[in-house]
């Protein structure tokens with residue numbers, strides 16, 4: 001089978017913030033169409049930093065990042081829900097449609113339908129007229145996911161979208177997300193620090209070290225079925241244990257490559 005087209009390609013991409021904080025060591029990473037790639041790593045290792053670079057919200061300090069999908073075909077789910085507090089759920093979800101409607105792609109009726117469908121997908125049809133302050137934190141996060149889905153993006157960048165949710169809701173949304181990704185052949189880059197969620201969702205898991213983040217392992221996760229039986233299987237537990245071990249390796253000082261912690265280390269810390 002020929003390889004799917006490249007959607008994202010990072011080469012030697014690093015990020016140093018003002019005051020010299022080295023957030024990301026040079027990273028090489030290629031994401032292909034239809035992949036569900038999870039960035040897994042401890043808090044502060046540069047996951048959000050890398051995702052923002054992929055989205056174009058931020059620019060790398062070194063290296064090059066190319067993306068074969070334009071802005072209208074990309075959605076970003078922020079780690080916090082970031083809703084407009086003065087606007088209803090419906091208006092919040094419709095925002096990206098309004099922003100792209102200039103291209104004449106959608107009528108008002110189409111837009112309303114897209115909003116209704118997106119809200120249904122996250123189980124919030126009854127809250128279209130509510131305001132963000134009237135929702136729980138988890139519900140606000142679901143609104144933010146609906147807002148990302150409403151434009152039917154080809155590339156979805158998601159920063160710990162389900163981190164604040166209870167397990168049952170999280171598992172439900174995991175299943176919804178997988179179904180959507182398959183149906184629309186979405187390419188997804190998903191951030192989490194939860195090994196179980198990574199195993200359940202991903203076709204591939206990129207394990208990152210403690211700050212400054214670098215890739216410690218790039219693990220293929222082509223499991224056949226994603227369902228309750230998979231969650232409870234020895235295969236699932238083994239995959240999770242393997243990721244946990246990789247995470248631990250990236251936490252230990254011995255797991256760091258020489259120079260990874262020093263400012264002079266830029267450029268000589270390839271994964």
Ligand SMILES: Nc1ncnc2c1ncn2[C@@H]1O[C@H](COP(=O)(O)OP(=O)(O)OP(=O)(O)O)[C@@H](O)[C@H]1O
Nearest residue numbers: 017018021023042043044045046047048049050211
């Ligand atoms: N705008 C900024 N200015 C300065 N330093 C920053 C900025 N954003 C992030 N950092 C630093 O860069 C490092 C990586 O941050 P980042 O937000 O990418 O981590 P993360 O892996 O997403 O963590 P978490 O899992 O807690 O969300 C952290 O040490 C953080 O303090």
Ligand SMILES: [Mg+2]
Nearest residue numbers: 047048079159
């Ligand atoms: Mg983050």
